[in-house]
Amino acid sequence: xxxxxxxxxxxxxxxxxxxxxxxxxxxxxxxxxxxxxxxxxxxxxxxxxxxxxxxxxxxxxxxxxxxxxxxxxxxxxxxxxxxxxxxxxxxxxxxxxxxxxxxxxxxxxxxxxxxxxxxxxxxxxxxxxxxx
Numbered sequence: 082x083x084x085x086x087x088x089x090x091x092x093x094x095x096x097x098x099x100x101x102x103x104x105x106x107x108x109x110x111x112x113x114x115x116x117x118x119x120x121x122x123x124x125x126x127x128x129x130x131x132x133x134x135x136x137x138x139x140x141x142x143x144x145x146x147x148x149x150x151x152x153x154x155x156x157x158x159x160x161x162x163x164x165x166x167x168x169x170x171x172x173x174x175x176x177x178x179x180x181x182x183x184x185x186x187x188x189x190x191x192x193x194x195x196x197x198x199x200x201x202x203x204x205x206x207x208x209x210x211x212x213x
Contacts, residue, residue: 084212085126086152088119090139099132113211116158123211145212156213165211169203 087110089098101124103109108129110122119139124131133142143152156162173182173196185193 083126086212087131087142088121102130104128114159165207
């Protein structure tokens with residue numbers, strides 16, 4: 082499963098627009114943001130076919146490497162991404178009082194330190210699940 086990101090121009094989509102074709106309903110592209118005059122979506126390129134270009138609709142499929150700057154700007158604008166990352170970070174403090182976390186850090190508590198370290202891994206997994 083390779084998650085990718087595509088965009089199309091923020092405009093009325095007419096019958097000339099070739100919509101993404103998903104293998105199943107659950108594979109439908111996920112809306113990420115309206116940003117910079119475009120609508121942005123995440124999709125699994127093994128289960129969804131996206132027709133690039135399309136003239137006036139300006140459909141673009143992005144590459145993580147060559148389009149890193151564009152995707153970084155999108156990441157900052159995507160409420161879906163940022164809410165997901167906030168949810169991951171919040172689980173740390175919801176499940177552990179701040180005083181317990183701080184004491185665990187001071188004491189070098191292996192469980193507390195492992196939990197804190199896992200947050201970064203979970204964030205990277207979530208970003209990858211959206212194509213970032």
